[in-house]
Amino acid sequence: MIEPFFFDNDQLFGCYFASSDADSDTVVVVCPPLFDEYRRTYRALSELSVAIAESGVHAFRFDYYGTAESQGLLQQATIGQWLSDIEKAMDEAKAVSGASKVVLLGVRFGGTLAAQVRDDSVKTYLLWDPVTSGAHYQSWLDQVDDILFQRHRSAAQDNNVPFENIEYKNFDLPAALVSGMRELSIPASILNDPDQCFTVSSDPDFCETSKLSNCAYTGLTYDWPYYHDGVITHKPVLKALLDRLLV
Amino acid sequence: MIKERIFTYGEHQHGLGILSEPADTSSSPIIVMLNAGLSHRAEPYRLNVLLGRKLAELGYIGLRVDLSGKGDSPARENMTNRESVALDWSFIKAALEKLYGARPILIFGLCSGADNGIKICADDPSVKGLILLDPVSRQDSGFTKRDLYRKLTNPRKWLKMHNILSRRLAKRGARDDIDSSSTIKLRDEPNASDMDLCFNGLMKKNGRVLAVFTSQALYHYNSQGQFAVAMGIPGLDQIVEEVFWPNAKHVYPIEWHRNQLMETVESWAKSNLSHFLSLDAK
Structure with a gap:
C-alpha cells in the first residue's frame, strides 16, 4: 500500500511503500531522473516501488525541491539542495520504515546525484542508465533544446504558420544549477566496485565500453539521448533491478 | 498563502491526488486536473502543479489527480x-x-484529459466549467476551404511535393496498420452525444469554457471561433473562449509556451471566479 506524504516541513513530497516483510531492515530510496525523463519513467518507478515492497523490502520515492510535487521552482534549485534532499529522504525513509540499511536506486542523473552521497547506512547503489558525466548530460540538454527549436521551425513551415521568434528552451535552468550539474560525475570508485554498485543499462555498448563487471544490458534499447514523448515502462530493466536487489 | 495536502479516493482509497487550497476554502469552486495521456498528475513538464498552485492563489481549490492506471493510482481490471x-x-x-x-x-484536461472532461461533464450537472487543451472539435463549413488554402499557399509543400506523393503511395498498402497505431485513434474521444450533452448542458447551467488549440489540432481545427460555431448551439460562443496557437506543440515542451498558457488560464480563471461563485453547486 502506497503512503504519500509531505516531509521536511512540507517542502518535499514522498511516497512510502511498506514491505510485505514487516521485519525487513532495508529500504530502497529511489532517486528519480530529472526533467522530461521523470515524466517518462514515473509510472515505471511507481510500479517498481510496488514490486520492491511486495518482494519484502521497503521502498521510498521522493521529489527533489523544485520538481514534481515538492515545493519551490526549478529556478531556485541547486545541486547542493538536491543532495541534501536525498539525505533528508534517506532519514525519512529509515524513520517511516524502521529500516537501518539503505539502497540508493538512481535513475539517469538521479544516479549521478545518488553516487555523491556518503553515509554508513548506504549499503548498495543501484543505477539505471546513469549519467556518468554531468558535462555530457548538459550538452545533451542543449541538444534537446536544439532539436525542439528545429522541430518547431519545421512544423511552422509544414503548417504554413509564422515561426515565432522566442527562446526555444525545454527548461530555463539557472546558471548555478547548470554549472553544478556540469561538475558532477559518478566516482569510478563506486561505479567499478561490484560489492557496492550495480548498473543496468539500455545501451548495448555501455557495459563493455566502461569495462564494468557489475553491469547488465537488458537486451532492449531506447532513446534517452533524444527528445521523445514516449512513456517508459521498461519491464526488463525493472526486473533486472529487482533481481539484483533480491540477490 | 496556499496549503497542500494528500487526496485519496476509491474503494480502498488507493487513488491518489494532491489538493492545493487557498487560505479560505469556504466557498471556493474546485478545479479538477486530469491526467494528460499516460503522464502522471503533475505533468506535462509540471504544468499541473504550477497551475494548480496559481489557481489556489486566486481562490480556487485545485486538485490534480491520478486516474486509475496512471501515476500512483493502481489500474482497474476488466x-x-x-x-x-x-x-x-x-x-x-x-x-x-x-x-x-x-x-x-x-475540469482541466489536456488531450485525453480534455476528452475525459467532456465525457464527465455530459453526465454530471455539478460540472460548470471546462478548461480544455486540444479537445476534439467539429469542423465548421469553412474548415476544408481554409485547410486547402493553407496547404496550397505553402511553398514548402510544393517544394516537397515529390517526397509527399512518394510517401503517400508507399503508405497506401499499409493503411490499416497506420490507422490502428495513430495517436488520434488511440484516444478515447467523446462521441457526438457526449459533445451535445456536455455543451448543451453547459449552456443551461450558464457554465464557462476555455479551449486552447495547438498545432496538434490542425487536422480538425484551424480558426479561432470554429469550435463554438461548429457545435451549432445558439449562444455557445458567449460562454466559450477559444485560443488558437498553431506554433505551440501539444504537450508544451517549450517553457515560454507553458508560461503563456499559464498566464492565459490564470487570466480566464480570475475573470470568471465571481461567476463560478454565483452558480448553484447542484
Missing part, C-alpha cells in the same frame, strides 16, 4: 477506459463533497 473513468469520477466527487460539501466544479 473495464473499458470510459467505465473506469466514470467510476473514478464518482469516487473523486464523493471524496470532494465529503471534504468541502457541494461546490461548482471545473
Whole structure:
C-alpha cells in the first residue's frame, strides 16, 4: 500500500511503500531522473516501488525541491539542495520504515546525484542508465533544446504558420544549477566496485565500453539521448533491478 | 498563502491526488486536473502543479489527480477506459463533497484529459466549467476551404511535393496498420452525444469554457471561433473562449509556451471566479 506524504516541513513530497516483510531492515530510496525523463519513467518507478515492497523490502520515492510535487521552482534549485534532499529522504525513509540499511536506486542523473552521497547506512547503489558525466548530460540538454527549436521551425513551415521568434528552451535552468550539474560525475570508485554498485543499462555498448563487471544490458534499447514523448515502462530493466536487489 | 495536502479516493482509497487550497476554502469552486495521456498528475513538464498552485492563489481549490492506471493510482481490471473513468469520477466527487460539501466544479484536461472532461461533464450537472487543451472539435463549413488554402499557399509543400506523393503511395498498402497505431485513434474521444450533452448542458447551467488549440489540432481545427460555431448551439460562443496557437506543440515542451498558457488560464480563471461563485453547486 502506497503512503504519500509531505516531509521536511512540507517542502518535499514522498511516497512510502511498506514491505510485505514487516521485519525487513532495508529500504530502497529511489532517486528519480530529472526533467522530461521523470515524466517518462514515473509510472515505471511507481510500479517498481510496488514490486520492491511486495518482494519484502521497503521502498521510498521522493521529489527533489523544485520538481514534481515538492515545493519551490526549478529556478531556485541547486545541486547542493538536491543532495541534501536525498539525505533528508534517506532519514525519512529509515524513520517511516524502521529500516537501518539503505539502497540508493538512481535513475539517469538521479544516479549521478545518488553516487555523491556518503553515509554508513548506504549499503548498495543501484543505477539505471546513469549519467556518468554531468558535462555530457548538459550538452545533451542543449541538444534537446536544439532539436525542439528545429522541430518547431519545421512544423511552422509544414503548417504554413509564422515561426515565432522566442527562446526555444525545454527548461530555463539557472546558471548555478547548470554549472553544478556540469561538475558532477559518478566516482569510478563506486561505479567499478561490484560489492557496492550495480548498473543496468539500455545501451548495448555501455557495459563493455566502461569495462564494468557489475553491469547488465537488458537486451532492449531506447532513446534517452533524444527528445521523445514516449512513456517508459521498461519491464526488463525493472526486473533486472529487482533481481539484483533480491540477490 | 496556499496549503497542500494528500487526496485519496476509491474503494480502498488507493487513488491518489494532491489538493492545493487557498487560505479560505469556504466557498471556493474546485478545479479538477486530469491526467494528460499516460503522464502522471503533475505533468506535462509540471504544468499541473504550477497551475494548480496559481489557481489556489486566486481562490480556487485545485486538485490534480491520478486516474486509475496512471501515476500512483493502481489500474482497474476488466473495464473499458470510459467505465473506469466514470467510476473514478464518482469516487473523486464523493471524496470532494465529503471534504468541502457541494461546490461548482471545473475540469482541466489536456488531450485525453480534455476528452475525459467532456465525457464527465455530459453526465454530471455539478460540472460548470471546462478548461480544455486540444479537445476534439467539429469542423465548421469553412474548415476544408481554409485547410486547402493553407496547404496550397505553402511553398514548402510544393517544394516537397515529390517526397509527399512518394510517401503517400508507399503508405497506401499499409493503411490499416497506420490507422490502428495513430495517436488520434488511440484516444478515447467523446462521441457526438457526449459533445451535445456536455455543451448543451453547459449552456443551461450558464457554465464557462476555455479551449486552447495547438498545432496538434490542425487536422480538425484551424480558426479561432470554429469550435463554438461548429457545435451549432445558439449562444455557445458567449460562454466559450477559444485560443488558437498553431506554433505551440501539444504537450508544451517549450517553457515560454507553458508560461503563456499559464498566464492565459490564470487570466480566464480570475475573470470568471465571481461567476463560478454565483452558480448553484447542484
